[in-house]
Amino acid sequence: MYCLSKHPRCQERACEEARRVLPTLDTNTKFDEDALPYCKAIAMEALRIHVPIIFTTRESAKDITLDTDDEGGMVTIPKDTRFILNPTMIHLDERNFDRAKEFLPERWNAQADTISAANPQSFFAFSDGARNCIGRRLAMMESTIFIAVLFRDMCVDLAEEGYELEKERRFVILVPKALSIAFWKRDD
Numbered sequence: 750m751y752c753l754s755k756h757p758r759c760q761e762r763a764c765e766e767a768r769r770v771l772p773t774l775d776t777n778t779k780f781d782e783d784a785l786p787y788c789k790a791i792a793m794e795a796l797r798i799h800v801p802i803i804f805t806t807r808e809s810a811k812d813i814t815l816d817t818d819d820e821g822g823m824v825t826i827p828k829d830t831r832f833i834l835n836p837t838m839i840h841l842d843e844r845n846f847d848r849a850k851e852f853l854p855e856r857w858n859a860q861a862d863t864i865s866a867a868n869p870q871s872f873f874a875f876s877d878g879a880r881n882c883i884g885r886r887l888a889m890m891e892s893t894i895f896i897a898v899l900f901r902d903m904c905v906d907l908a909e910e911g912y913e914l915e916k917e918r919r920f921v922i923l924v925p926k927a928l929s930i931a932f933w934k935r936d937d
């Protein structure tokens with residue numbers, strides 16, 4: 750919600766998509782998240798910028814040689830080495846995402862024309878591999894549908910001018926200290 754409160758154009762595009770796909774909302778409404786690619790892209794982009802987990806650990810199954818991007822330097826991580834991955838550092842690195850610090854849901858659209866399409870292999874909000882989040886599919890489906898249903902008829906804005914999101918650590922996750930936003934019903 751914080752990202753959308755700062756980007757009204759994204760709210761408008763989500764509204765247009767939601768109204769096209771969900772012309773009415775009632776108990777018989779069928780939800781097809783695949784028909785809501787922009788709403789899903791909003792959820793992906795918000796998770797990319799504001800990853801809830803601080804780190805994840807892995808153990809190398811084989812020797813891994815990495816380019817340090819330092820004048821051709823290479824480093825080898827031996828098999829069975831335990832290491833820590835910081836998803837935020839990966840997500841906000843310009844080598845992985847163009848204009849990495851900007852909220853641009855369009856990057857998740859394969860036909861993106863204003864920015865390079867995102868590489869899903871650089872997205873670690875749910876971790877990856879054999880130990881990834883078992884609830885990833887459900888979380889993305891719920892988030893996509895929530896965004897569509899909410900922004901179909903509502904708008905969001907910052908409740909305090911100049912408000913900047915602050916997060917605090919709670920064990921291994923980051924949560925907002927407060928979220929100063931306001932919702933209102935669309936006029937149209």
